[in-house]
Amino acid sequence: QKEVEQDPGPLSVPEGAIVSLNCTYSNSAFQYFMWYRQYSRKGPELLMYTYSSGNKEDGRFTAQVDKSSKYISLFIRDSQPSDSATYLCAIGNTDKLIFGTGTRLQVFP
Amino acid sequence: DAMVIQNPRYQVTQFGKPVTLSCSQTLNHNVMYWYQQKSSQAPKLLFHYYDKDFNNEADTPDNFQSRRPNTSFCFLDIRSPGLGDAAMYLCATSRSGSDQPQHFGDGTRLSIL
Numbered sequence: 001q002k003e004v005e006q007d008p009g010p011l012s013v014p015e016g017a018i019v020s021l022n023c024t025y026s027n028s029a030f031q032y033f034m035w036y037r038q039y040s041r042k043g044p045e046l047l048m049y050t051y052s053s054g055n056k057e058d059g060r061f062t063a064q065v066d067k068s069s070k071y072i073s074l075f076i077r078d079s080q081p082s083d084s085a086t087y088l089c090a091i092g093n094t095d096k097l098i099f100g101t102g103t104r105l106q107v108f109p
Numbered sequence: 110d111a112m113v114i115q116n117p118r119y120q121v122t123q124f125g126k127p128v129t130l131s132c133s134q135t136l137n138h139n140v141m142y143w144y145q146q147k148s149s150q151a152p153k154l155l156f157h158y159y160d161k162d163f164n165n166e167a168d169t170p171d172n173f174q175s176r177r178p179n180t181s182f183c184f185l186d187i188r189s190p191g192l193g194d195a196a197m198y199l200c201a202t203s204r205s206g207s208d209q210p211q212h213f214g215d216g217t218r219l220s221i222l
Contacts, residue, residue: 008149032208043113043199043213044152051208088151094207099151 001026004091006100015109019076023089023100026070033065034090035074038102044088048074079107112136113214115200121220122190130185130217132200141183142211143175144199152199158183159205187219195221 006023013019021035032051036044048063050056056063062075072091076083086102113134122128132141139160144152155169158177172194174186187194197218201211 004151034210036213041215041218043115043201043215046210046212049210090211092207096154097207097211101149101151104149 003027004089004098004100006089007103008101010104010106012106012108013079015079015081015107017079017107019079019083019105019107021074021076021087021089021103021105023072023091024070025072025091025098027093028067028070029093030070030091031094032092032097033063033072034097035061035063036088036090036099038086038088040085047087076105079105081107081109083107113200113202113212115198115214115217117217118215119218119220121222123222124192125189128187128190128219130187130198130200130219132183132185132214133181134200134202135181136202136212137180138202138212139180139205140203140209141177142201142203143173143183143185144201146197146199146216155185190219190221192221195219 004025035048037047038044050063053065053067060077064073084106086104088102089100116131142157143155146152154166156165172188176184197216199216201213203209203211
């Protein structure tokens with residue numbers, strides 16, 4: 001079992017839709033939860049970062065962490081074509097940070 | 110803007126011919142990382158520097174070396190590239206502390222002929 005699992009997609013949605021992206025993890029010692037966005041031929045860009053269970057909101061993006069289920073989500077409201085990218089979760093503790101394989105999202109007009 | 114800059118963006122080399130990729134940062138972060146990312150895969154950590162202290166991942170091939178001459182610069186040397194080394198190489202930086210988020214450059218895409 002991989003330490004971090006992420007559905008690779010692709011996920012295709014119409015403009016304006018609410019998008020839900022998810023990762024599961026196996027190690028209950030993981031404490032830090034991040035979401036990165038990676039456009040084609042670019043490096044990952046940090047979107048959201050949280051330590052704790054619950055929700056964290058930033059504009060159209062909401063990160064949700066459920067430590068009891070070892071499950072994290074990123075919600076994108078009012079999705080735009082410019083949101084089309086690969087979204088990687090990154091989960092870690094004091095020893096290491098592990099990236100998911102990324103979910104490719106396509107938002108069509 | 111403070112940033113992580115990787116040069117070149119695209120690099121083509123021949124099978125077995127040594128190649129060096131470079132990374133510079135203006136963030137003044139003391140930790141620098143090198144990742145290898147293949148298509149549709151997660152970035153794979155090769156090694157990182159905590160200041161001048163070099164930390165190699167256990168499964169990083171000996172073919173890969175790194176140098177960090179100062180805080181701002183870090184180099185990835187591939188001594189004898191094989192076809193399997195064709196990938197995107199990402200440099201990242203962070204402040205010290207494993208809870209600190211990493212900031213990435215745009216990568217160097219390496220092709221092997």
